[in-house]
Amino acid sequence: MPIVRDVSGGAGGRGSTGDGTSVTGAAADTAAGAGSDADLRERLLDRRVLHRGRYLTFQVDQVERADGTRATRDVCAHPGAVAIVALDAVGRVALVRQWRHPAGRSLLEIPAGTLEVDDATGAVEDHSLAAPRELEEETGLRAGSWRLLTRFWTAPGFTSELMYLYLATDLRSAQADADRREPDEDERLHRILLPLSEAVAAVERREIQDAKSVIGLLWVARLGQSGGT
Numbered sequence: 001m002p003i004v005r006d007v008s009g010g011a012g013g014r015g016s017t018g019d020g021t022s023v024t025g026a027a028a029d030t031a032a033g034a035g036s037d038a039d040l041r042e043r044l045l046d047r048r049v050l051h052r053g054r055y056l057t058f059q060v061d062q063v064e065r066a067d068g069t070r071a072t073r074d075v076c077a078h079p080g081a082v083a084i085v086a087l088d089a090v091g092r093v094a095l096v097r098q099w100r101h102p103a104g105r106s107l108l109e110i111p112a113g114t115l116e117v118d119d120a121t122g123a124v125e126d127h128s129l130a131a132p133r134e135l136e137e138e139t140g141l142r143a144g145s146w147r148l149l150t151r152f153w154t155a156p157g158f159t160s161e162l163m164y165l166y167l168a169t170d171l172r173s174a175q176a177d178a179d180r181r182e183p184d185e186d187e188r189l190h191r192i193l194l195p196l197s198e199a200v201a202a203v204e205r206r207e208i209q210d211a212k213s214v215i216g217l218l219w220v221a222r223l224g225q226s227g228g229t
Helices: 127-139 196-204 211-225
Strands: 004-006 014-016 022-024 042-052 057-065 070-077 081-086 092-100 105-109 112-114 141-153 162-173 190-195
Touching: 042 070, 081 092, 081 127, 081 141, 081 211, 092 127, 092 196, 092 211, 105 211, 112 127, 127 141, 127 162, 141 211, 162 211, 190 196, 196 211
Parallel strands: 004 141, 081 162
Antiparallel strands: 014 022, 042 057, 057 070, 081 112, 092 105, 092 190, 141 162
């Protein structure tokens, strides 16, 4: 497993690359200019679970605000996820097109996936291990170099999903490998290699509308402009 460089600047967390090398971000997650949020904090009073799915838990939380008033929050609890901008030696990015039932259409996206949860212990998979797994399952590619760019809350108004964004380079095909990982049984994918400049143009034309893909592609394009890739 290649060493993962964390350049998230406080987006942090701690994980393992699988070869004994740890990945460490900032010691504390501090948003720039956040100041005190004591008057914004909410305390959980009660939780009612409506449904537990394979990865998601749908719940209704009752909270108490700092001023003593109470409110109800509808929450989709999520173990977290990874997304990968995989860039080859000639500047092409690996994308997948798949049907997204809630959107009612197929979407062109960067590879991504949910962190696995151990059924017996409830332990959540380390994101630095999930990223190579998801890249290979969805694209048939392996990467020799991994770089953690950032992490972000996908929709903090109703879900706890925290997504880790990686840049993967030094790509090679895993198609001939005996231990090649295949897509999940319920996944149907079209794999596409597109020059990064064309993928960014597709974002600007609103042809790529998936949020993680917009963030990842524009982030890596900005890195390229500043010489960061």
